[in-house]
Amino acid sequence: MFTPAIRTLRPPNLLRRNATSAYSAIRQISSSSIRCSAQDTSSKAQVYGFSRSASIDKSIRAKTLQNLKNRDDNKGNGKGRMEGAVGVITGETPLEELKTWLQLNHPNTKVTTFSGDCSSPQTVQSLINQVVQEEGKLDFFIANAGSFLRPVEEVGGGKFEELVRVNVMSAFLAIKYASQAMSLTSTDRGKDTRGGSIVLTSSIAGLKAKAGTLGYSASKAAINSLTQTAAYDLMGKGVRVNAVAPGLIETDMTKPLFLLAKAGGSYETMGSLNPLQREGLPSEVAHAALFLASNDSSYINGQVSPVDGGLSAGLPYNRSDI
Numbered sequence: 001m002f003t004p005a006i007r008t009l010r011p012p013n014l015l016r017r018n019a020t021s022a023y024s025a026i027r028q029i030s031s032s033s034i035r036c037s038a039q040d041t042s043s044k045a046q047v048y049g050f051s052r053s054a055s056i057d058k059s060i061r062a063k064t065l066q067n068l069k070n071r072d073d074n075k076g077n078g079k080g081r082m083e084g085a086v087g088v089i090t091g092e093t094p095l096e097e098l099k100t101w102l103q104l105n106h107p108n109t110k111v112t113t114f115s116g117d118c119s120s121p122q123t124v125q126s127l128i129n130q131v132v133q134e135e136g137k138l139d140f141f142i143a144n145a146g147s148f149l150r151p152v153e154e155v156g157g158g159k160f161e162e163l164v165r166v167n168v169m170s171a172f173l174a175i176k177y178a179s180q181a182m183s184l185t186s187t188d189r190g191k192d193t194r195g196g197s198i199v200l201t202s203s204i205a206g207l208k209a210k211a212g213t214l215g216y217s218a219s220k221a222a223i224n225s226l227t228q229t230a231a232y233d234l235m236g237k238g239v240r241v242n243a244v245a246p247g248l249i250e251t252d253m254t255k256p257l258f259l260l261a262k263a264g265g266s267y268e269t270m271g272s273l274n275p276l277q278r279e280g281l282p283s284e285v286a287h288a289a290l291f292l293a294s295n296d297s298s299y300i301n302g303q304v305s306p307v308d309g310g311l312s313a314g315l316p317y318n319r320s321d322i
Helices: 055-073 095-105 121-135 157-182 214-233 255-264 267-271 282-293
Strands: 021-024 029-031 034-036 042-050 081-089 140-143 196-201 239-246 304-307
Touching (some): 157 196, 157 214, 282 304
Parallel strands (some): 042 081, 042 140, 140 196
Antiparallel strands (some): 021 042
């Protein structure tokens, strides 16, 4: 259950899968989410995403742009300038509203919006083709599409098929088309060697039982396999594939669960299930995703990283057993 922190509305059918993802193109030293060269006085970052909610998304973008700004400001040459391009596929916020928010908070940022179905090969390919055409390269892609299902007895086959399209097909397409773009070099844009980083969004529900419903957990387990298998499938191409596996994070997608817990008086016990005894923040998932997207994690590949306060270290268990 990954959620980005951005904005909200329900665009047409095209986007009813709520999709948002982050990718970036830059030069050659890693700041928390991109590559940029120590000699460069300007950095270009693109953030694209497939997402189910609005919380982690906004965190990813804000932190990406802030990290770039900090990198430039720390060069000490007075010429630090941040340029960014942010593309969003989302089903929760009007794209113009999102664009306005980003421009207000990051006035020197170029914002590009993109609408489409994250489980459509045509959409994902068009998105990445547009990026390469306009920016010349793709350095990282964070795929964050997600959908949730009720218990198995309440779900028909059609709903499960839809879930697989949103949760699994979107990740497969991100790997397929992003890795192709990352294999391209662009000397004039500062990318002399091929490679990049793809970050998928799993869940602790895909790691162990008792953390999610049957359909959702199965789809996230598939993401884990995609992550590990893709790392080997892309061997020799310089493309890394990793995943974050969030635990209990309060986002738009999980908000009903938290509201139910508050109404039933069990809210305080939800966070106490993990060793840190609190729920996670969208920004904490964003930090992990950006670390995996950046060169700071250059020797990490094929890994699924839980962001859950330690919950998965002890699952499954019954609280009464402790």
